[in-house]
Amino acid sequence: MHAFPTDHFLDIPSVRSHVVDWGGPADAPAILFIHGLNLTANARVWSLAAPTLAQKFRVMALDLRGHGLTPSPSDDDFSFEALCGDMQSVCDQLGLGRPIVVGHSWGGDVALQYAARQVDGAAGAVILDGGFVGINRVMTWPQAEQMATPLRTCTRLAEVQDLAKYWLREFYSAEVFELIMGGFEVRADDTVSPRLAHHNQLTIARAQWQQNPDTLYAQVKCPALFLPCLPPEGHDPMPKQYLAWKQNRMALVQTVMTNARIKWLEDSIHDVHLQRPELVAACIGDFAQEIFSTR
Numbered sequence: 001m002h003a004f005p006t007d008h009f010l011d012i013p014s015v016r017s018h019v020v021d022w023g024g025p026a027d028a029p030a031i032l033f034i035h036g037l038n039l040t041a042n043a044r045v046w047s048l049a050a051p052t053l054a055q056k057f058r059v060m061a062l063d064l065r066g067h068g069l070t071p072s073p074s075d076d077d078f079s080f081e082a083l084c085g086d087m088q089s090v091c092d093q094l095g096l097g098r099p100i101v102v103g104h105s106w107g108g109d110v111a112l113q114y115a116a117r118q119v120d121g122a123a124g125a126v127i128l129d130g131g132f133v134g135i136n137r138v139m140t141w142p143q144a145e146q147m148a149t150p151l152r153t154c155t156r157l158a159e160v161q162d163l164a165k166y167w168l169r170e171f172y173s174a175e176v177f178e179l180i181m182g183g184f185e186v187r188a189d190d191t192v193s194p195r196l197a198h199h200n201q202l203t204i205a206r207a208q209w210q211q212n213p214d215t216l217y218a219q220v221k222c223p224a225l226f227l228p229c230l231p232p233e234g235h236d237p238m239p240k241q242y243l244a245w246k247q248n249r250m251a252l253v254q255t256v257m258t259n260a261r262i263k264w265l266e267d268s269i270h271d272v273h274l275q276r277p278e279l280v281a282a283c284i285g286d287f288a289q290e291i292f293s294t295r
Contacts, residue, residue, distance in 0.1 A: 012089035018069035022050045024058035029292040030096040033061035036105030038151055040271055042068035042182035048277035053285055062090055066196045068182055078203045080113040087114050100288050102126040116219035124222050124291045126284050129229040129270050132249040133211035148205035157190040171275040217256045224260040225287045229268040
């Protein structure tokens with residue numbers, strides 16, 4: 001395990017990708033983290049959970065194209081196919097073999113797509129309060145767009161800080177805010193902008209909204225662990241239909257994914273890896289230990 005993570009910059013097709021590396025024992029099986037959007041849109045948001053897992057596993061996190069220190073591609077292609085291709089190229093260059101891919105929120109959608117598309121690419125998938133595909137059945141596109149782009153009016157550092165405090169509430173800290181700011185460019189006059197351009201975020205949100213659960217879930221053949229969150233009373237700023245939608249999706253997962261298990265995380269906010277990193281690390285570690293011990 002590295003006391004401080006190291007950075008890799010990999011020249012893969014289409015985009016030079018940034019990877020944060022927490023190390024791990026020599027020849028240990030790998031875990032690859034995939035971040036979400038908005039306040040958690042960079043690889044370093046895994047910094048609170050990753051060091052614990054790096055005691056037993058080789059642990060890395062990828063800045064997806066257009067996020068963190070990975071630039072946007074020249075063609076602005078943010079399709080799931082392109083994202084999964086980046087992940088496969090990163091795994092190949094770093095010699096990760098078949099890692100367990102762990103994704104949060106939108107990153108959970110990406111991890112799910114990777115497990116479905118790259119049949120031999122993942123030993124397992126952990127979906128942290130994400131992977132709730134099929135939102136187009138319960139929300140219109142304007143509703144989904146509004147929910148997916150809360151940063152559209154944030155132009156100053158203090159505005160991002162206020163939004164972080166609103167979402168995280170009592171779980172906000174200066175340490176957590178520093179991790180969040182890895183997804184932003186901060187200028188000398190304290191104006192800010194997300195590293196992911198707004199028009200590209202809309203492209204991503206549209207692709208999320210259009211995901212088809214009836215085919216996607218059934219295509220995942222590797223073991224999968226879903227960790228949906230149940231927020232503390234009075235702590236959920238998301239629309240009320242969001243929880244019902246999550247419950248509906250998990251019922252579908254139980255029906256069509258024979259290799260999946262679901263563990264609801266109670267008293268856990270959407271960004272639970274920032275709130276309860278020890279719990280998240282324990283759930284991932286137990287799942288990974290079980291998978292790799294049987295290989």
